[in-house]
Amino acid sequence: xxxxxxxxxAAALALSTGMAHAQYSDGKVKIGVLxxxxxxxxxxxxxxxxxxxxxxxxxxGGKLNGQTIELISADHQNKADIASGxxxxxxxxxxxxxxxELVTTAAAIAVREVSKEKGKVDLVSGxxxxxxxxxxxxxxxxxxxxDTYAMAVGTGDAVxxxxxxxxxxxxxxxxxxxxxxxxTERVVKANGGTxxxxxxxxxxxxxxxxxxxxxxxxxxxxxxxxxxxxxTINAIKQAKEFGITQAGQSLAGLxxxxxxxxxxxxxxxxxxxxxxxxxxxxxxxxxxxxxRWSEKMGGGKMPSMVHAGTYSQVLHYxxxxxxxxxxxxxxxxxxxxxxxxADFFAKNGKIRADGRMVHDxxxxxxxxxxxxxxxxxxxxxxxxxxxxxxxxPLAESTCPLVKK
Amino acid sequence: xxTILGIPTQALFGQLLLGLINGxxxxxxxxxxxxxxxxxxxxxxxxxxxxxxGAFVAWLALNFLGLGYWPAxxxxxxxxxxxxxxxxxxxxxxLYKLDHLYGLLLTFGLALIIEGLFREGYGxxxxxxxxxxxxxxxxxxxxxxLPIYRGWxxxxxxxxxxxxxxxxxxxxxxxxxxxxxxxxxxxxxxGINVPLMITLTYGFGVALAAIAGVLAAPIYQVSPKMGSxxxxxxxxxxxxxxxxSILGSIVTGYMLGLVxxxxxxxxxxAASTVIFMVxxxxxxxxxxxxxxxGA
Numbered sequence: 001x002x003x004x005x006x007x008x009x010a011a012a013l014a015l016s017t018g019m020a021h022a023q024y025s026d027g028k029v030k031i032g033v034l035x036x037x038x039x040x041x042x043x044x045x046x047x048x049x050x051x052x053x054x055x056x057x058x059x060x061g062g063k064l065n066g067q068t069i070e071l072i073s074a075d076h077q078n079k080a081d082i083a084s085g086x087x088x089x090x091x092x093x094x095x096x097x098x099x100x101e102l103v104t105t106a107a108a109i110a111v112r113e114v115s116k117e118k119g120k121v122d123l124v125s126g127x128x129x130x131x132x133x134x135x136x137x138x139x140x141x142x143x144x145x146x147d148t149y150a151m152a153v154g155t156g157d158a159v160x161x162x163x164x165x166x167x168x169x170x171x172x173x174x175x176x177x178x179x180x181x182x183x184t185e186r187v188v189k190a191n192g193g194t195x196x197x198x199x200x201x202x203x204x205x206x207x208x209x210x211x212x213x214x215x216x217x218x219x220x221x222x223x224x225x226x227x228x229x230x231x232t233i234n235a236i237k238q239a240k241e242f243g244i245t246q247a248g249q250s251l252a253g254l255x256x257x258x259x260x261x262x263x264x265x266x267x268x269x270x271x272x273x274x275x276x277x278x279x280x281x282x283x284x285x286x287x288x289x290x291x292r293w294s295e296k297m298g299g300g301k302m303p304s305m306v307h308a309g310t311y312s313q314v315l316h317y318x319x320x321x322x323x324x325x326x327x328x329x330x331x332x333x334x335x336x337x338x339x340x341x342a343d344f345f346a347k348n349g350k351i352r353a354d355g356r357m358v359h360d361x362x363x364x365x366x367x368x369x370x371x372x373x374x375x376x377x378x379x380x381x382x383x384x385x386x387x388x389x390x391x392x393p394l395a396e397s398t399c400p401l402v403k404k
Numbered sequence: 405x406x407t408i409l410g411i412p413t414q415a416l417f418g419q420l421l422l423g424l425i426n427g428x429x430x431x432x433x434x435x436x437x438x439x440x441x442x443x444x445x446x447x448x449x450x451x452x453x454x455x456x457x458g459a460f461v462a463w464l465a466l467n468f469l470g471l472g473y474w475p476a477x478x479x480x481x482x483x484x485x486x487x488x489x490x491x492x493x494x495x496x497x498x499l500y501k502l503d504h505l506y507g508l509l510l511t512f513g514l515a516l517i518i519e520g521l522f523r524e525g526y527g528x529x530x531x532x533x534x535x536x537x538x539x540x541x542x543x544x545x546x547x548x549x550l551p552i553y554r555g556w557x558x559x560x561x562x563x564x565x566x567x568x569x570x571x572x573x574x575x576x577x578x579x580x581x582x583x584x585x586x587x588x589x590x591x592x593x594x595g596i597n598v599p600l601m602i603t604l605t606y607g608f609g610v611a612l613a614a615i616a617g618v619l620a621a622p623i624y625q626v627s628p629k630m631g632s633x634x635x636x637x638x639x640x641x642x643x644x645x646x647x648x649s650i651l652g653s654i655v656t657g658y659m660l661g662l663v664x665x666x667x668x669x670x671x672x673x674a675a676s677t678v679i680f681m682v683x684x685x686x687x688x689x690x691x692x693x694x695x696x697x698g699a
């Protein structure tokens with residue numbers, strides 16, 4: 001009898017530990033960072049996001065309920081087909097549990113489709129467009145760092161309120177540019193401003209003089225740059241060359257990263273208003289993290305909001321996976337929505353039904369060369385935009401997961 | 405105010421002038437390509453990378469040696485020409501007897517390597533390079549504000565292009581060069597060092613690319629990608645002008661700059677494709693290109 005009980009007990013124990021293990025597939029948690037490692041966005045995202053993800057794993061302790069945490073990475077070359085191909089391979093044959101970073105809207109949406117189909121979590125940091133939390137939303141998909149809506153609210157609102165009532169857009173001719181222009185137009189018009197016109201330029205483009213002269217001829221007070229990266233940099237540089245800014249028109253960079261400001265130099269970028277989800281020099285926590293990141297990157301650089309956001313999302317994923325005691329996508333996603341986010345990047349972040357991580361955004365102005373103490377001392381934070389004001393209200397979301 | 409198709413004529417003048425400025429870069433780059441193809445039979449895909457290298461040498465010279473814009477205009481082409489000569493002597497010279505495809509593959513590979521090295525070292529966002537003090541500011545032409553620097557680019561490009569054309573087509577040295585590529589054995593028999601001449605020609609061709617790179621540095625960001633953004637368009641220019649035709653590449657370079665400039669006004673979305681549409685039409689009507697000899 002005793003023997004029988006012992007056997008039964010042992011069997012139950014074996015079964016229960018077996019089940020505990022089975023909750024983490026393959027005996028490990030594997031994170032894939034899929035980003036642009038060689039193209040236009042490889043400075044603002046790229047290698048720095050892999051470093052940030054690794055820092056999150058290290059800070060978490062390297063182990064999760066006894067399971068090892070692995071990290072792999074790949075270059076999606078900003079192409080949707082390559083991104084979805086890698087995602088499929090990672091999920092099917094390399095036991096990847098979650099894909100993070102995902103700069104470039106098209107690539108992010110392509111991976112979103114695959115993740116949804118496989119029931120895996122995807123964490124978007126670098127991509128900008130709002131469809132990710134609207135018609136392309138998913139129960140296991142999250143949008144972390146910023147989006148075009150928040151950019152428009154921050155910069156568009158501030159510029160119109162400071163007197164820039166008439167606008168002309170220089171728009172990168174692809175989904176992201178159109179989305180950014182539409183979002184900004186909405187804010188401009190809501191604040192009583194008018195849009196005098198727009199020109200859609202090819203992407204990528206190096207000579208903006210023709211488009212700038214068209215913007216000049218429109219007589220608009222503000223030239224809104226609905227583009228990113230090298231396009232924005234060249235447009236700003238050439239606007240100065242052609243005397244457009246000196247003649248009284250102002251530029252509004254609608255998506256400007258600190259890496260762009262660094263590339264332009266303060267001489268060219270000074271005075272510009274921009275919206276950001278993160279600035280390294282805000283408080284002791286941001287400075288400490290950024291310094292560590294910079295050292296791991298070989299020094300001489302400071303992180304962009306995409307780098308910091310990638311750290312925050314990976315760390316939150318690990319915390320939620322530990323709390324859910326499983327790496328099953330849908331359960332982890334539920335846990336992620338429950339847990340609040342409090343780290344150096346997002347002080348009071350929360351995730352909504354549509355997958356949007358809502359956190360405070362910052363309106364910044366680029367310093368004058370005389371105000372800057374040295375490289376990377378670039379921003380004055382003008383205003384903190386509360387998360388609920390910065391992001392699209394949930395009631396307006398077209399995401400089917402939002403109950404109305 | 406007079407208008408053409410809804411655009412004020414004044415604005416149109418401005419746009420045509422801008423087209424001409426962009427054409428100046430196309431002309432300088434396609435000239436080097438045409439020269440190398442015409443005399444060496446090599447389709448030099450690394451031309452864009454060498455153009456980028458020219459801009460980077462100028463930037464490095466400024467930041468590490470304190471050499472300004474004007475010295476860079478001499479130093480950068482020399483440095484890049486030296487790199488070109490090493491490439492020609494160690495690699496390209498083995499390919500002259502083989503199909504064009506081998507030269508194309510080799511130079512394409514080199515372009516990727518060079519670009520990759522600069523990207524690894526300096527990132528993709530680009531480095532700032534200021535307009536030299538002497539050429540800062542601009543003229544108000546009434547119909548537009550013309551930065552002095554852009555005016556200088558057009559003048560420099562015209563002088564270089566016409567000078568090169570004259571040297572190849574009208575001087576004795578040019579005659580040797582052309583003869584050397586037609587019949588190297590015979591020319592060598594006259595006591596002329598043909599391999600050396602070929603090497604120097606390649607060096608000169610890539611030096612042209614480097615000068616274009618230095619000229620471009622103050623306008624665009626000095627970035628590892630600046631060459632690959634431009635090279636495909638420049639190849640289209642060479643094809644439209646007629647592979648290997650010196651005059652063809654110059655005239656076509658300026659002309660396509662204008663065509664592109666007009667497209668940017670009337671239908672900006674097509675600005676990056678219009679050159680390829682022209683290429684298709686030209687190839688259908690004149691397969692050897694506008695200035696090409698024979699088919």
